Amino acid sequence: xxxxxxxxxxxxxxxxxxxxxxxxxxxxxxxxxxxxxxxxxxxxxxxxxxxxxxxxxxxxxxxxxxxxxxxxxxxxxxxxxxxxxxxxxxxxxxxxxxxxxxxxxxxxxxxxxxxxxxxxxxxxxxxxxxxxxxxxxxxxxxxxxxxxxxxxxxxxxxxxxxxxxxxxx
Numbered sequence: 001x002x003x004x005x006x007x008x009x010x011x012x013x014x015x016x017x018x019x020x021x022x023x024x025x026x027x028x029x030x031x032x033x034x035x036x037x038x039x040x041x042x043x044x045x046x047x048x049x050x051x052x053x054x055x056x057x058x059x060x061x062x063x064x065x066x067x068x069x070x071x072x073x074x075x076x077x078x079x080x081x082x083x084x085x086x087x088x089x090x091x092x093x094x095x096x097x098x099x100x101x102x103x104x105x106x107x108x109x110x111x112x113x114x115x116x117x118x119x120x121x122x123x124x125x126x127x128x129x130x131x132x133x134x135x136x137x138x139x140x141x142x143x144x145x146x147x148x149x150x151x152x153x154x155x156x157x158x159x160x161x162x163x164x165x166x167x168x169x
Contacts, residue, residue, distance in 0.1 A: 010113075015106035022099045026092055033088050040081040047075040112158060120154045 050071050058064045 011109065013106070013110075015102050015109070019099045019102040019106065022095070022102075026095055026099070030089070030092055033085055033092075037082065037085045040078045040085065043078040044075055044082070047071050047078065051075075112155070115158045116154055119157070 051068055054064055054068050054071070
């Protein structure tokens, strides 16, 4: 059973953990689907062999023809099963793409967070504890707006650098 993400764990780490768990679950399901696919292939081979034996060993009769028809129906169901297995593989390929996107978002969120921490929070204040009540009461009313402008400019700068890196590639 997959591990439940911890509530105190940062959201990017939760996304990456979920993506990793999805990958493990998908691998187990795919291995089981491969066993099913192998069984369908074996049914197809056996049905083909039985039809060849019946056609060559028994003299033509209505019973032989009915038996050959039934074996052909078995083979048809095996073909349908193989078609559905192929569809399952397509769905898992799509699921893997979604998992990769989750990982990418998680890693990008971590990059943004680290960039903001490094460029928005002054180095000497980064290690300070939360302000006391007195500090809050003495703070100017405009300070939050200035901090928001700073945050917006740092985020804009981060995304400008990311775009420049993509264009350079």
